[in-house]
Amino acid sequence: MLAILRDLIRYNLEFRIGLFLVSIVVVMAALSVVSPYPAGDVYVVPPDLPPSTAHWLGTTSRGQDVFWQLTAAIRNTLFFGIMVAALSRVIALVVGLLAGYSGGWIDRVLMSINDTFIIIPLFPILILFYFVLRDSMSTPLLATIMACLGWAYDARLIRSVALSLKTREFTQTSIFSGMKTHEILAREHLPYVLPIVFSTTMNNMNWSIGIEVTLAVLGFTDINTPTIGGMIYWANQHTALVAGIWWWIAFPIGLVVMTFVGLFLLAVSMNEYIDPRSRLARMGGGR
Amino acid sequence: MSGAAEQAPVLQVRDLQAHFRTHYFGVNREVRAVDGVSFDVNRNEIYGLAGESSSGKTTLIKTIAGLLKPPLEMVGGSARFSFLPDWDAVGRAPPEVVRAIRWRHLSYIMQGSMNVLNPLRRIKHSFRDFAWRHLGGSKAEFDLRAAAHLERVKLDPSVLAAYPHELSGGMRQRVTIALATICKPEFIIADEPTTALDVVVQKDVLGMIRTIQQEMGSSVLFITHDMGVHAALTDRLGIMYAGRLVEDGETPEIFARPLHPYTRHLIGSLPRIGDTEQREGLEGTPPNLATPPPGCRFHPRCPLAMSVCTTTVPAMIETLSGHRVACHAVNPGMAA
Amino acid sequence: MSALLDLDRVSKSFSRGGLFSTRRVAAVKEVSFALEADKPEIFTVIGESGSGKSTLARMILGIHTPSSGQVRLGGRDVTTYDRRAFMAEVQPIFQNPFEAFNPLKQLDRYLFMTAERFGGASGKTAAEEQADVALRQVGLSLAEIRGRFPHELSGGQLQRVAIARALVAKPRLIIADEPVSMVDASLRMSIVNLFGRLRDELGLSIVYITHDLATAYYISDRLIIMQKGVVVEQGPARAVLSAPTHPYSRQLRDAVLTPDSAGAFRAIHSRQAVATPGVSS
Numbered sequence: 001m002l003a004i005l006r007d008l009i010r011y012n013l014e015f016r017i018g019l020f021l022v023s024i025v026v027v028m029a030a031l032s033v034v035s036p037y038p039a040g041d042v043y044v045v046p047p048d049l050p051p052s053t054a055h056w057l058g059t060t061s062r063g064q065d066v067f068w069q070l071t072a073a074i075r076n077t078l079f080f081g082i083m084v085a086a087l088s089r090v091i092a093l094v095v096g097l098l099a100g101y102s103g104g105w106i107d108r109v110l111m112s113i114n115d116t117f118i119i120i121p122l123f124p125i126l127i128l129f130y131f132v133l134r135d136s137m138s139t140p141l142l143a144t145i146m147a148c149l150g151w152a153y154d155a156r157l158i159r160s161v162a163l164s165l166k167t168r169e170f171t172q173t174s175i176f177s178g179m180k181t182h183e184i185l186a187r188e189h190l191p192y193v194l195p196i197v198f199s200t201t202m203n204n205m206n207w208s209i210g211i212e213v214t215l216a217v218l219g220f221t222d223i224n225t226p227t228i229g230g231m232i233y234w235a236n237q238h239t240a241l242v243a244g245i246w247w248w249i250a251f252p253i254g255l256v257v258m259t260f261v262g263l264f265l266l267a268v269s270m271n272e273y274i275d276p277r278s279r280l281a282r283m284g285g286g287r
Numbered sequence: 288m289s290g291a292a293e294q295a296p297v298l299q300v301r302d303l304q305a306h307f308r309t310h311y312f313g314v315n316r317e318v319r320a321v322d323g324v325s326f327d328v329n330r331n332e333i334y335g336l337a338g339e340s341s342s343g344k345t346t347l348i349k350t351i352a353g354l355l356k357p358p359l360e361m362v363g364g365s366a367r368f369s370f371l372p373d374w375d376a377v378g379r380a381p382p383e384v385v386r387a388i389r390w391r392h393l394s395y396i397m398q399g400s401m402n403v404l405n406p407l408r409r410i411k412h413s414f415r416d417f418a419w420r421h422l423g424g425s426k427a428e429f430d431l432r433a434a435a436h437l438e439r440v441k442l443d444p445s446v447l448a449a450y451p452h453e454l455s456g457g458m459r460q461r462v463t464i465a466l467a468t469i470c471k472p473e474f475i476i477a478d479e480p481t482t483a484l485d486v487v488v489q490k491d492v493l494g495m496i497r498t499i500q501q502e503m504g505s506s507v508l509f510i511t512h513d514m515g516v517h518a519a520l521t522d523r524l525g526i527m528y529a530g531r532l533v534e535d536g537e538t539p540e541i542f543a544r545p546l547h548p549y550t551r552h553l554i555g556s557l558p559r560i561g562d563t564e565q566r567e568g569l570e571g572t573p574p575n576l577a578t579p580p581p582g583c584r585f586h587p588r589c590p591l592a593m594s595v596c597t598t599t600v601p602a603m604i605e606t607l608s609g610h611r612v613a614c615h616a617v618n619p620g621m622a623a
Numbered sequence: 624m625s626a627l628l629d630l631d632r633v634s635k636s637f638s639r640g641g642l643f644s645t646r647r648v649a650a651v652k653e654v655s656f657a658l659e660a661d662k663p664e665i666f667t668v669i670g671e672s673g674s675g676k677s678t679l680a681r682m683i684l685g686i687h688t689p690s691s692g693q694v695r696l697g698g699r700d701v702t703t704y705d706r707r708a709f710m711a712e713v714q715p716i717f718q719n720p721f722e723a724f725n726p727l728k729q730l731d732r733y734l735f736m737t738a739e740r741f742g743g744a745s746g747k748t749a750a751e752e753q754a755d756v757a758l759r760q761v762g763l764s765l766a767e768i769r770g771r772f773p774h775e776l777s778g779g780q781l782q783r784v785a786i787a788r789a790l791v792a793k794p795r796l797i798i799a800d801e802p803v804s805m806v807d808a809s810l811r812m813s814i815v816n817l818f819g820r821l822r823d824e825l826g827l828s829i830v831y832i833t834h835d836l837a838t839a840y841y842i843s844d845r846l847i848i849m850q851k852g853v854v855v856e857q858g859p860a861r862a863v864l865s866a867p868t869h870p871y872s873r874q875l876r877d878a879v880l881t882p883d884s885a886g887a888f889r890a891i892h893s894r895q896a897v898a899t900p901g902v903s904s
């Protein structure tokens with residue numbers, strides 16, 4: 001694993017840039033632990049100060065230090081993205097592999113559920129949830145809802161790979177070597193779908209962060225938990241741009257764009273590395 | 288066979304070299320799958336290529352057909368088609384030129400039919416995708432023509448409505464042969480087109496390839512490891528071993544007087560109906576082309592190997608008229 | 624005499640076509656034959672492509688359930704077997720040695736797994752020992768195979784590893800579906816000779832599916848010839864192939880190309896000559 005990382009850093013420019021950007025974002029998130037101000041508190045510093053040595057990225061109209069507020073916001077936003085991605089990956093993998101491998105009625109049932117989720121309109125549902133749940137809408141709950149809505153497309157992709165793997169002769173060899181269904185899925189087929197899982201993880205994080213930011217900007221989330229979207233929401237509430245408090249908007253947007261680009265580059269470069277065919281070629285095979 | 292143009296070879300391959308070059312994260316690997324191959328294919332003939340699995344047959348014809356995708360690279364030499372006089376290899380011509388000749392002048396029946404047939408499209412759609420453009424006519428006319436052509440490979444027209452996975456391997460292979468021949472191209476490259484077929488269908492298909500070839504006066508480069516097929520079909524024959532041509536000549540001549548020890552083994556190892564004599568396979572394994580043996584690449588398995596074979600590459604010499612062979616035992620003292 | 628394998632009027636049909644225009648395709652029709660338990664033999668199934676050979680193999684292996692009829696192993700319907708118990712008795716070998724193992728995984732895993740699950744090996748050393756024994760039976764050894772990936776071996780070696788893996792389970796019956804179609808003549812002979820040794824030395828029965836009549840003649844004891852899902856001729860291999868009686872069998876035999884069939888398609892100058900079945904060989 002370490003060797004792979006070393007190789008990627010040494011030979012892949014996209015990976016280097018992506019890693020650099022994501023590291024900055026992660027370091028920011030980590031710094032939230034040593035923040036001098038509790039993230040939820042307001043009016044702890046003088047409001048509306050432009051960037052200076054005392055407050056690197058300035059302060060907000062609500063009397064928060066933008067830099068330290070950002071550390072907490074990006075941490076929560078990242079957690080949110082990871083949570084959604086991890087949960088939805090698990091669902092997509094289980095549904096996709098099982099449907100593709102089992103075939104028959106299991107496949108039909110799973111895929112009709114899957115198709116329902118693909119055509120459900122996303123935004124109305126999320127907003128509906130917000131109006132139904134109101135104050136009990138917490139970040140983990142939103143993440144769970146998003147995960148339930150964000151697996152279907154990838155599950156279909158995984159299923160199509162699983163379908164073709166099922167007809168490969170080595171699957172029969174595995175069966176006649178005494179492997180059980182779950183062993184075949186986990187050991188024989190998983191390596192072939194992992195590239196899909198990895199590349200979609202980063203993309204799914206980007207997707208969920210994007211939606212979270214949008215929802216937050218519109219005020220449809222728990223705005224008391226600091227997130228990137230939440231910061232932009234409050235800045236808008238205080239008409240920060242009109243008032244010339246540009247740093248309140250520019251830095252959160254800059255950071256979230258950095259996250260997007262970083263994750264995207266990681267996805268692209270790791271995808272190439274994990275792809276079974278290129279992996280095989282690296283091992284010296286491939287016909 | 289009259290006139291100078293008739294006699295000029297359609298395909299001239301000279302010292303062709305094609306390697307698989309992989310550069311993955313600092314590890315360089317070079318598989319020399321085709322290493323200095325020269326031969327001609329004349330108009331109106333079927334040239335056969337034989338050799339065991341992994342001897343580089345597929346790589347050779349992929350290079351000739353210009354299907355060069357990384358890691359495969361054409362490293363040196365030339366493969367010149369008479370209908371493409373301005374370039375010394377299809378792979379070196381610009382893509383629009385290649386697109387214009389593909390299917391009409393040069394078609395390629397790939398090994399492993401699933402590679403050509405899109406698993407998600409019915410056979411008739413595959414036919415339309417490939418050939419409608421070239422043949423024209425209305426959709427209904429075209430489908431009729433496709434159905435009629437499928438009948439020549441002994442396939443029921445209902446196959447047009449099937450998906451590839453619903454057909455058995457042999458049926459799929461016949462579909463791809465039909466696809467490659469429907470435009471009646473002048474040069475057909477066929478990679479193991481009958482290996483998945485049973486003998487009866489194989490015979491029909493070989494007859495069909497011969498008929499189409501004669502109707503069109505086209506040339507065929509035909510690959511198979513089945514020596515029986517070569518004996519029955521091809522006009523001239525080249526034997527490949529480990530990325531090199533070791534012998535070539537008129538097919539009857541090769542069967543009557545095989546000179547290279549490997550060719551002799553290929554012909555002698557076949558069992559026949561009515562003959563119960565015990566036969567053995569060739570000892571040893573085909574060489575790894577990333578680190579091929581020096582000298583004659585056959586020497587680790589050759590019953591006649593001498594010390595010169597381990598150090599010096601034998602030259603390809605026209606030992607008998609029109610019959611070339613690369614072996615120190617046949618041509619003493621001829622280094623490449 | 625009790626039967627090891629007994630096919631009783633086995634048929635299988637598939638439906639083909641779209642949602643509305645479904646057609647039934649009969650792949651295998653009423654095939655019956657039996658292999659005796661105390662008389663190991665190589666039983667060959669010959670037939671044109673699409674004649675249902677693979678479908679037949681998949682029914683014997685219990686991968687497909689027959690549409691009608693019964694496949695019995697040791698007198699018992701294979702569909703009622705516990706799959707594990709069944710696999711300890713019957714093992715497959717497939718057509719394409721390069722596809723038989725997961726390209727991303729080491730080969731020895733399959734051998735060890737089979738030894739632990741079917742060969743009765745308990746623990747790593749016992750499994751290794753069994754794998755080594757089986758590999759030696761096919762002319763390889765564990766030392767050569769350990770830790771290797773499929774692409775590091777040649778087709779012939781891979782096919783022998785596939786056979787060794789089947790042997791580790793100590794089956795009574797091996798179903799080999801076109802095991803030599805993808806390999807060239809010299810490897811073909813080493814694999815076919817190996818089948819002969821397994822029969823003679825280990826007392827294994829082998830169902831050998833092929834369209835290579837020459838190796839069928841060379842190695843097998845009895846054979847059936849199938850056409851469009853139906854058995855058209857059966858009997859002792861050499862007798863049938865030397866003097867086939869059914870027109871299709873004759874056509875099949877006459878279509879075999881050997882180095883002696885020189886120029887069967889070379890001197891043809893008219894289309895009629897090609898279309899005529901049974902051009903002199």
Ligand SMILES: Nc1ncnc2c1ncn2[C@@H]1O[C@H](COP(=O)(O)OP(=O)(O)OP(=O)(O)O)[C@@H](O)[C@H]1O
Pocket residue numbers: 285286287307318320338339340341342343344345346347358398512576
């Ligand atoms: N994509 C690839 N990357 C690296 N090496 C390759 C690749 N494809 C083929 N080779 C190697 O090139 C050599 C020739 O392969 P090729 O497929 O041309 O053989 P072949 O004679 O057609 O065999 P077969 O009858 O099995 O198809 C082999 O050593 C093979 O391992």
Ligand SMILES: Nc1ncnc2c1ncn2[C@@H]1O[C@H](COP(=O)(O)OP(=O)(O)O)[C@@H](O)[C@H]1O
Pocket residue numbers: 452453454455456457637638639648649650670671672673674675676677678679
């Ligand atoms: N899964 C399937 N779905 C539909 N038809 C099939 C399927 N498998 C096989 N067939 C049909 O059954 C017939 C026999 O096929 P198969 O057993 O593969 O032949 P063989 O192995 O002798 O080449 C063919 O007509 C084929 O199209």
Ligand code: SF4
Pocket residue numbers: 547548549583584585586587589590591592593596601613614615616617
């Ligand atoms: S050159 Fe030597 S090793 Fe090569 S085939 Fe001839 S005798 Fe054998």
Ligand SMILES: [Mg+2]
Pocket residue numbers: 344345398478479
């Ligand atoms: Mg090939």
Ligand SMILES: [Mg+2]
Pocket residue numbers: 455456676677801
């Ligand atoms: Mg088959």
